[in-house]
Amino acid sequence: MATASAARVVGPLRGAWLRVEGHWTWYRRHWVSTLYSTGLQPVVFLAAMGLGFGSQVKAGPATGGVPYLVYLAPALLVAGAAQLGIGESSYPVLSGFKWQKDYLAVTATPVSPGQVLGGHLIWTTLRLTTAGLVYGLIALLFGAWPNAGALIVVLVGTLTGLACAVLVTALAAYTFDEGQRFGLLFRFVLTPMTLFSGTFFPITQIPVFLRWLAWLSPLWHGTELARAATLGGLGAGAVLGHLAYLIVLVLAGWAIAHRGFYRRLVA
């Protein structure tokens, strides 16, 4: 009688989903303060750069012959997703280990570290898709979408954002001192990546000896895919290559993060 344990074993998906519910409970109260990162940020960029700066740009070979707004719209969705994915996986994940310690609390229940990680990634994916849809709808009002390829752009954005999120989650799992690491990541990786991954101008304008940096960045692969979805101009081989690169990043990052979560939470 007294031996009856309150703890019940939960299935792998159920355990991860409990974390998603946990995030949702928090989010319901705080969603207003995240409006900017959830969809508004790329919209603001679209208005400023697509409409404002774009009014100064003449459609030409550099923009694929389409108005700058149309050229920019898919790329900004993906850039916004990368930003959101990285933002949601840096300090929030470290906080789960270190400040709020909710990861430690949760793994004291039958939920495993792998499920905590899974829950975080499912939640991030949901956020990315929602943000993509919100942005997509508002960009529609701007007249930024030439065709229904916009729906594929939302999926590409989610995948790219997830690739960034998984990599940064892996980094956060191995980060013990918050001191500088994320700050340096934002400065030396995120900002250059946003500026030089073909979002605002083709990477062919970047000198060859620096262009390989763009090739490494998940954002460039996502941008290529997203732009191809609405404007075309990419062969099947290239599409598969970009997709494969992003998927490999997700899987590799996940494996490293998984290891990190177990090392840190089961000791």
Added chain:
Amino acid sequence: MTARPGLLLRILPITGYHGRAGALIERSLVVSGRSWLILVSGALEPLLYLLAFQIGFGKLVTTVAGPDGRPMSYVAFVAPALLAASAMNGAVFESYNMFFKLRYANHYEAVLATPVGPLDVALGEIGWAMLRGGLYTVAFMGITGAMGLLTSWWALALLPVALLVSFAFSAISMALVSFLKSTSQLDYIQLVLMPMFLFSTTFFPLAVYPEALQWLVRCFPLYHAIELMRGLAAGFFSWGMAGNLAYLLALAALGVWGATRRIAKLLLT
């Protein structure tokens, strides 16, 4: 006890000043000595933007209408605006630190337990933000100068203007940050900062906007900083620039008053 308030401080109803703002600056210097890389990297950001404009955006748009109405090279148009924006960003990002010190580290509680008053805290933190902003400004001016983008000797006046911009923005953001309660609310900072950065004629001239929106843009403090800097960089003057300067001075005064009040209210009462 040690501080003898001067005439000004006796006239103004300020009781929170004890002449020890320097101690706060010294403390920030010591702390940043341990994370100097992040400090120095702040200078990198506007340079990355500048590079992006040189090789990317500048190819899409070659010339725009400058402050005197004549066409100027796009990169030269953007450079002073980026300088203003980086002075603003440097100051506002320092307020993230302030938030942590205020809400989590209980830093100011400790400071105020010593003979240091709320105005010392405000001036100390603002002074540090200005030092930092000044460092970035000098680096940026060196590069833009070397690129031949500063065409007038008046450009030397960019440094004091950048310091004023740092002052105004760090004071006002310090006052505003004190209202935030959780880290998720730090998002509000971005919500204000990014639109201001993007729409204050940083990347395209005011004439692009419809008339009604032009007036809205004229309300942004960053717009005034940019107007001032763009004029100075090109060696072009108008009476409007006196107005821009007055706006920034007023903002700075309001910020110091607000920040002092908030710190005193949060921690001393």
